[in-house]
Amino acid sequence: MKNYQANDTRYSTMTYRKCGTSGLKLPELSLGMWLNFGSEAQDDVCREILLTAFDNGITHFDLANNYGPPPGAAEIRFGQLFRNDLYNHRDELVISSKAGYSMWAGPYGEWGSRKHIIASCDQSLKRMSLEYVDIFYHHRPDPNTPIAETMGALAHLVSSGKALYVGISNYHPTEAIKAIQILRELGCPFVLDQVRYSMLDRWVEREALVDSIYPLGMGVICFSPLAQGLLTNKYLNGTVPEGSRPTHTQFLRKEQITPEVVNTLRQLDAIAESRGQTLSQMAISWLLKDERISSVLIGASSKEQLIENLKALENRESFNDGQLQEIDRLTLQ
Numbered sequence: 001m002k003n004y005q006a007n008d009t010r011y012s013t014m015t016y017r018k019c020g021t022s023g024l025k026l027p028e029l030s031l032g033m034w035l036n037f038g039s040e041a042q043d044d045v046c047r048e049i050l051l052t053a054f055d056n057g058i059t060h061f062d063l064a065n066n067y068g069p070p071p072g073a074a075e076i077r078f079g080q081l082f083r084n085d086l087y088n089h090r091d092e093l094v095i096s097s098k099a100g101y102s103m104w105a106g107p108y109g110e111w112g113s114r115k116h117i118i119a120s121c122d123q124s125l126k127r128m129s130l131e132y133v134d135i136f137y138h139h140r141p142d143p144n145t146p147i148a149e150t151m152g153a154l155a156h157l158v159s160s161g162k163a164l165y166v167g168i169s170n171y172h173p174t175e176a177i178k179a180i181q182i183l184r185e186l187g188c189p190f191v192l193d194q195v196r197y198s199m200l201d202r203w204v205e206r207e208a209l210v211d212s213i214y215p216l217g218m219g220v221i222c223f224s225p226l227a228q229g230l231l232t233n234k235y236l237n238g239t240v241p242e243g244s245r246p247t248h249t250q251f252l253r254k255e256q257i258t259p260e261v262v263n264t265l266r267q268l269d270a271i272a273e274s275r276g277q278t279l280s281q282m283a284i285s286w287l288l289k290d291e292r293i294s295s296v297l298i299g300a301s302s303k304e305q306l307i308e309n310l311k312a313l314e315n316r317e318s319f320n321d322g323q324l325q326e327i328d329r330l331t332l333q
C-alpha cells in the first residue's frame, strides 16, 4: 500500500460553516460511515473514499457505535485507516460518534442512561484508536430516561476529556430546546442537532426545527440528504442496480422505488439539468441554500460518487423562485 501524502491544496476550495454560535466550523459537505464502511466493504474502496474526502477539504467524518454492519465495524475500520493514513492529521479532523441505538445485550446497551452513554463512548474510543472524539451525540431521544441524566452524561464526557463538544440527533424541537437549556446550565459546549433532511423528507420544515433551535445557538447537520441514494441518477431508469443499498440493507427497500417515485425523480432531474447539475448535486445545493445549515452529511459507496457530489459546491447559482416552487410541487405531497 502506498504511503498517503495529503493533497497540499486540500483547503483551497472547501467552504467551512459555523455550528450554531460555537466556534467550531464544519465543511459544507461531511462524510458519514453508516453503511459503506462495514466489515464486508472493500478495504481499498473505503480507503479511497476517506482519503479523497480529506484531500478535498472534508475534515468531518461521522460515525456511531452501531455503524457497520455489523455494529462497531465502521469504527474499527475508521480506526485502522486513521492509524495508517491520518494519524498525523488528527488536529485537522472533526470525528463524531454516537450512543443510543441498540449496541450490546442487556439493559445498558441502548437508549440514554448515564451508564449506556459513558460505557459506549469508552468502547467507541477504543475501536477508533482515539483519545477523544470531537463531537459525541446522543443518537435518539429516550422517553424513559430523564433528559437531565442524558445531558449530564454528555457533559461528563466533555469534562473528562473524552469529547470536545456534544450534540443530539433525531431530537424534535421541543426535546431539543429542553436539551439546550440543560446543556447551557451545565456549561457544556453543544453544537449540533443531526437530523434527517432532504428534498424528499421535509419534517424539519414542518416542525420548524431550524427556526426553533438556531436562535438558541445550536446548528443543524442534515443526514441522508440524498434520501439514501434516491436523489441520484441511479434509479432514474426504474431499476435497482447490482450492489446498491436496497440490495444489501433493509433501510432503503426495493418496494420504495415505485413508478410514481421514479417519475418524481425524473422531473427533479430535469430541474437539476437546467441548473447544470446532476440530481445528487442539486439535492446537496438545495439544502445548503439555507445558511443556517452547518453541513450536509452524505454517504458514498465509491470515490466517484463522492467526487460527483463535491461538485455541488462549485455551483453557487442560487435557486430561482420557479425552480423552488417546482421542487415543492413535486416533493411536498
Ligand SMILES: NC(=O)c1ccc[n+]([C@@H]2O[C@H](COP(=O)([O-])OP(=O)(O)OC[C@H]3O[C@@H](n4cnc5c(N)ncnc54)[C@H](OP(=O)(O)O)[C@@H]3O)[C@@H](O)[C@H]2O)c1
Pocket (backbone or CB within 6 Å): 031, 032, 033, 034, 035, 036, 062, 063, 139, 169, 170, 194, 195, 222, 223, 224, 225, 226, 227, 228, 229, 230, 232, 233, 234, 243, 244, 245, 246, 280, 297, 298, 299, 300, 301, 302, 304, 305, 306, 308, 309
Ligand atoms: N443520526 C442518525 O440517526 C443517522 C441516520 C442515518 C445516517 N446518518 C449519518 O448520515 C450519513 C449519510 O447518510 P446516508 O448514507 O443515508 O446518506 P445519503 O447521502 O442520502 O445516501 C448515501 C448513498 O447514496 C448513494 N449515492 C451517493 N452519492 C451518489 C452518487 N453521486 N451517485 C449515485 N449514488 C450515490 C450511495 O448509495 P449506494 O450505496 O446504493 O451506492 C450512498 O451509499 C451516514 O453515513 C451517517 O453518518 C445519521
